[in-house]
Amino acid sequence: MTLSRGQLICPESTPYYHVTSRCVRRAFLCGIDQYTQQSYEHRKPWLLDKIKQLASIFTIDICAYAIMSNHYHLILHINLADNCDLSDVDVVECWQQLFAVPMLVDDWLVGKEQSTAQQEVVAELIEKWRKRLKDISWFMRCLNEDIARRANQEDKCKGHFWEGRFKSQALLDEKALLTCMAYVDLNPIRADICQRIEEQEYTSIYERIQQYKAKQDAHQVTKSELLPFERQFDSRQAHEIPFYFEEYLQLVDWTGRAIRDDKRGYIPANQPKLLHELGIEQDSWLQLVSHFSRSFGSAAGSWEHLIAHSIRAGHSWTRGQAACNRLSGLG
Numbered sequence: 001m002t003l004s005r006g007q008l009i010c011p012e013s014t015p016y017y018h019v020t021s022r023c024v025r026r027a028f029l030c031g032i033d034q035y036t037q038q039s040y041e042h043r044k045p046w047l048l049d050k051i052k053q054l055a056s057i058f059t060i061d062i063c064a065y066a067i068m069s070n071h072y073h074l075i076l077h078i079n080l081a082d083n084c085d086l087s088d089v090d091v092v093e094c095w096q097q098l099f100a101v102p103m104l105v106d107d108w109l110v111g112k113e114q115s116t117a118q119q120e121v122v123a124e125l126i127e128k129w130r131k132r133l134k135d136i137s138w139f140m141r142c143l144n145e146d147i148a149r150r151a152n153q154e155d156k157c158k159g160h161f162w163e164g165r166f167k168s169q170a171l172l173d174e175k176a177l178l179t180c181m182a183y184v185d186l187n188p189i190r191a192d193i194c195q196r197i198e199e200q201e202y203t204s205i206y207e208r209i210q211q212y213k214a215k216q217d218a219h220q221v222t223k224s225e226l227l228p229f230e231r232q233f234d235s236r237q238a239h240e241i242p243f244y245f246e247e248y249l250q251l252v253d254w255t256g257r258a259i260r261d262d263k264r265g266y267i268p269a270n271q272p273k274l275l276h277e278l279g280i281e282q283d284s285w286l287q288l289v290s291h292f293s294r295s296f297g298s299a300a301g302s303w304e305h306l307i308a309h310s311i312r313a314g315h316s317w318t319r320g321q322a323a324c325n326r327l328s329g330l331g
Contacts, residue, residue, distance in 0.1 A: 008168050008298050009136050013309040015078040016063065016171040017136055018180045018300075020293070021144055022071035022163045029151070030202075031069025040069075043151065044202045047072060050146055052225050057094050059083035059134045061227040063177075063241060066187040067202040073184040075171070076136055077227050079239060083134040088126045095129040098142055140166045169293070172301025172309055174242055175278055175327050179285070180300065181241075182252050183292035189256045190290065197256050205252055212245065247274050259290055284326035295323035302328050 009017060023029050028040040029047070044067050051074065055062050059082040063075040086094070092105060108114060108122045132138045148161035171177045185205035188194050200206045204226055229245035241248075251272040275285055288295055297319035299309050310318040 008170070008313070010170065010309065010313045011078050011080060011134075013299075013305075013312055014170050014172050014301075015080065016177050017076050017078070018073065018169040018171060018184070018293075019076060019136065019140060019166050020071055020073045021140070021166045024160045024163045029070055029072065029147075030067055043147075046150060047143075047147055048202060050143055054139055054142055055225065057097050057133070058139050059086065060136065060139050061239065062204070062225070063227045064181045064184045064204040065202075066184045066200075066204070068187055068191065068193075073187060075177075075181055075184055076139070077239065078134050078136065080134060081239070083130065086130065086133070088123075091126050091130045091133065094133055101125075136168065167293075168298070169296060170299035170301075170309060172299055172305035175280060175302070176296075176300040176305075177241070178243065178248070178251075178274065178278070179280075179288050179327060180292055181248070182255055182289045185252050186256050186259065186289060190259060197253055205249075208245065209249070212249070243274060247272065251275065255286065255289055258286055280327065288323060288326060295326075296320040300324075300327070 028038075028043075030040050030044045032039045032041070047067055048065075051062060051065060054060075059079045061077040061079055063077055064073070065075070066073045089109070092101060092109060095101060102125070104114075104118055105122055105125060108119070114122070144162050144166065151161050152158060169180070171180050181204075185197070185200075185203055188200045188203060189197070194200050197203075197205050198209060208226065227239065227241055229241045229243055229248060251274045254272050275282065292300070298315075299306055300320065301309070301324065303321055303324040306318055306320060306324055309315075
């Protein structure tokens, strides 16, 4: 039976989530239709621009993304601290960028005198909108509805553009986050779309590499729209991905060459530093990065974290013990 979003997304367990949406039937999100030779590449900026626009409105950060021909991947971070720090006026101004607000709220914004009952209604609305601004379901709703509407209008058709609701996986610890980020960043290489991570446009690793090169060339701090790695751009950042970017880049580059059949002779003998520090076996790592979504169910991490998450979220059973053991270096 399909689990409710309340059971799949549980910020008390983790703020990190891997989400993905896939197009229905033979609809194209991006890429080139081999049957009609029609190109849909111009839709990639649609999606990326919308993702970044929503990230600037919601208190949800982007850790990683990959935009493919008929689906996309995101790794999202629910920023609870930023959500709590929003003033009531901030909440209304953010929500106004997404939807029209009632006249009652407009009157409150300009300081018009209101009765106690009216003030209570406004307060209830603001609290509801505050919760929605940290809600991944609302983030995905705003993203998918906008892209579906534009694509259907361009294709001159009606009906569903996406295959039902989006899929999500809770990333319960650092190992799960690292593995899933590499899985997302290497999607184009696994799909044989390109051969090197430097060629993977419309992925987070490509964007980060460009920013890193600009930073090195200019010898100055570069502001990123992605959640930064530890001490990558701004050491004062409150929320960071808990790895060094240089070590993550080395790991992704090594993995990208290792999972390509024609590059096996060029794999370096020594495994990357991050794998050694986290105690993940080389073969287990390559298998998990190649099949992350299929290896785990609705959550990924150590078996202890998975059990605790299942109890907290009200799951009747837990899937993925074998993958958990490989991730923990036990399998």
